[in-house]
Amino acid sequence: MKIVIDTMGGDNGSNATVGGILKFLESHKDVEIIAVGDEQELEPLKDKCKIIASSSILPMECSVMQAMRDKQSSMYKAIDALLNENADAIVSSGSTGAFLSLNTLKVKKIDGVLRPALITPFPTKIKGKYTVLLDIGASTENKPEELAQFAKMGQAYCKAVYDNPHPNFYIVSNGAEEGKGTPLTKEAYQICKDYEGFKGYIEGRYIFNGDVDVAVFDGFTGNVFLKGCEGLAKTMSLMIKEAFTSSTSSKIGYLFAKKGFTSFKETMDYKKVGGALLIGVNKIAVKAHGNSTPDSFKCAIEIAYKLAKHDAVNQIKKEFVQ
């Protein structure tokens, strides 16, 4: 297996990515890593990876034009390597916009797919059970047929990653009854009616119950929803920390309650999911968090690895055979 890494684009640059690659390689001997970036900064990887030098970095806010023009950027060169070396997957913590553009234009959509989507798992109240959310921001506007395809891609993801043979799915709406929703969700509802696993609409509040395998949104709503939940989870985690450090008494309390909270932290740590998959293109394309740390970047590589192991791209292709 070959995985290409764009090592440059994230907020923490090669500090996060080089560290993440080294951690990943400790436990995976069956993978060839192709690291693209500044040669000097990639020095620690020299004997462990194939290195491709690049001389520029795409900014986080980056137009399609700029992404396509700067052929020396680490991301452009990484996409080239993905194609030329016939690698299985690419991972980047760089500009989401550029990552979408380059994958769509150069790696290209799977035949029959109308729009690729960004998909990510989110923890639920049941430990180890994730709900996958899509689209969380590859598009800003969608057609009903695209929403229906997102459902199928989400199910393919669950089959590949969680070995779940019959994943269910819901369309997220402002109420559970069929009459609710926007014209977009209403039309999507009608298309999905006969799809296997379709459970109807779901309200935002029930998504984390642990019963939902796939939650389908248009890209704008999904993005606002996911970021809101990430923000709130972070805020609440900070407040828990503050509650435990607010007095000597509460610090002692932490020593006693620590074990219970380790499990809580593990369940809610959304950084552990590492990033989002751009689903619907011809390669496994994982967009790691822009503010990745070595640990979360390692998780992003793990996701790419797992998806490649499960031959996820072909699994999805099967769903879209015309």
Added chain:
Amino acid sequence: MKIVIDTMGGDNGSNATVGGILKFLESHKDVEIIAVGDEQELEPLKDKCKIIASSSILPMECSVMQAMRDKQSSMYKAIDALLNENADAIVSSGSTGAFLSLNTLKVKKIDGVLRPALITPFPTKIKGKYTVLLDIGASTENKPEELAQFAKMGQAYCKAVYDNPHPNFYIVSNGAEEGKGTPLTKEAYQICKDYEGFKGYIEGRYIFNGDVDVAVFDGFTGNVFLKGCEGLAKTMSLMIKEAFTSSTSSKIGYLFAKKGFTSFKETMDYKKVGGALLIGVNKIAVKAHGNSTPDSFKCAIEIAYKLAKHDAVNQIKKEFVQ
């Protein structure tokens, strides 16, 4: 001051509302409560409130037609009392759809307001600081001009409820840069550019930072967002409880850390906000949570009381003088 209460519609019926009214009256001697509902069930209120008997209850899922036709329902009669008795405010935990319809059709929109909106405060990481969110579900589709009006109504709410003379506002979008968003948010952005307090777009993740006074959404996105956050907050709170009860050691830990967590619980208790205001109609109309408890229903009455005290309807009218 007169406040009309529809005592019947919520999930917990008059158990929640009668209890809430009694609690509210303990600390407010300057308010006349007009309670509408089943005479027998309202027996405990007999000497404390004016009681109007009603013989039916609108179901939670209720069409506009049904809401307008059933003139014996507690909600219809409560709206009638609001108008006939020239009361200041109405509070109901019944059907949101019916509440919107009856208020819009009978109490009517403020002149110049295109669409009323549901507005609610949400706690942030700064204790005591709330961000108000609107629209959280009065509409499912909106026009750019409506979003711009939501901003003004949200600011009027902050002025009235929080004595904040210069509230800022943001339009919620999938990125902070001006070029982001849907056609709807882009047009709204252009309209709002010269509005006092406009800070541009905000991503979902930063809404709870404590810097945001008003966050503007279309009704569908706002509904999905708010319910998602409520669901997640509830899930995380349950997990904290589980963490503290998972072992004898963690139970001991709770005894030590209790004080810190009381403050945390108070900050994050969104039920304390009691409900949402239907802003933009000619009376103060508070929709309490469907699953209100006596305590949260009391909070909903408190909100109505506070808004009436601050003459919120006239404050909003001032913003829309043609």
